[in-house]
Amino acid sequence: MAPGRRHCCASSCNSPLFPVWLLTLSLAAIYSGVDKSWIGPAFRWAEKLNPWAMPDVFLIGCAIGYSRIEPYVPVSIGAGGWCMISAGLMAMVTRASLDQRSIWRRIQAPALSVLQQEHVTCTICNLLIAASAEGQRCPRCQARVWRRKPYAVERAAALTIAGTFLYPVANVYPMSMFSSHFVHTSHTIFAGVTDLVDAGLWPLAALVFTASIGIPFLKLAGMAWFLLSIRQCSDKKLVLKTDLYHLIDEIGRWSNMDV
Numbered sequence: 001m002a003p004g005r006r007h008c009c010a011s012s013c014n015s016p017l018f019p020v021w022l023l024t025l026s027l028a029a030i031y032s033g034v035d036k037s038w039i040g041p042a043f044r045w046a047e048k049l050n051p052w053a054m055p056d057v058f059l060i061g062c063a064i065g066y067s068r069i070e071p072y073v074p075v076s077i078g079a080g081g082w083c084m085i086s087a088g089l090m091a092m093v094t095r096a097s098l099d100q101r102s103i104w105r106r107i108q109a110p111a112l113s114v115l116q117q118e119h120v121t122c123t124i125c126n127l128l129i130a131a132s133a134e135g136q137r138c139p140r141c142q143a144r145v146w147r148r149k150p151y152a153v154e155r156a157a158a159l160t161i162a163g164t165f166l167y168p169v170a171n172v173y174p175m176s177m178f179s180s181h182f183v184h185t186s187h188t189i190f191a192g193v194t195d196l197v198d199a200g201l202w203p204l205a206a207l208v209f210t211a212s213i214g215i216p217f218l219k220l221a222g223m224a225w226f227l228l229s230i231r232q233c234s235d236k237k238l239v240l241k242t243d244l245y246h247l248i249d250e251i252g253r254w255s256n257m258d259v
């Protein structure tokens with residue numbers, strides 16, 4: 001290592017891989033024939049935490065952080081950083097090739113004792129459960145089972161209104177600050193985009209602009225439309241609203257990239 005040169009080592013940032021560890025534990029137990037009650041909850045938590053792991057977003061976020069720090073401090077990626085990058089890439093491939101339904105089928109579930117009655121479906125593992133058990137925990141994945149999640153619309157409306165107020169504030173105030181003995185700089189989201197443009201990193205600048213400014217706006221506008229439609233009991237443009245909901249659900253996590 002050259003004198004004064006700092007290594008950027010991401011090995012301490014293991015949280016993105018925690019769901020992968022849970023997944024590995026679940027799959028190891030399933031394929032070794034172990035029949036334990038913790039396998040279902042472990043796989044459920046692996047699935048539940050997966051949207052927060054975001055190895056793809058994490059890697060691009062590291063690239064953005066690297067590009068911001070590099071003009072001020074000489075940095076290089078150490079062995080731990082390269083291992084973390086490799087692990088993140090492998091985690092992305094694993095998630096893309098995983099068939100959740102086939103995994104749930106391999107996890108033992110108690111058979112229904114009464115077939116001729118009304119049922120509800122667990123939204124996590126799709127197990128059929130007697131409707132009389134609504135509000136109780138699913139016997140396979142231990143998630144609580146509901147026909148409709150209680151107060152879902154009210155919660156979504158409250159969070160959307162809060163987001164509508166916070167969105168302009170988030171774009172006016174700095175998102176990150178960097179201080180050293182000689183330099184003190186702060187970046188708003190838009191300033192971060194212009195810095196990337198000035199550095200000639202146009203694709204990265206477009207990605208950050210889309211993820212940090214465009215997608216949050218799309219999410220808030222889409223959620224406001226859905227909530228108003230529900231309030232007015234509107235059945236117009238259902239296919240478009242469904243497609244937009246799936247789009248927001250899929251790309252929404254990318255809005256965390258600048259953080």
Ligand SMILES: [Zn+2]
Nearest residue numbers: 122125138141
């Ligand atoms: Zn379940």
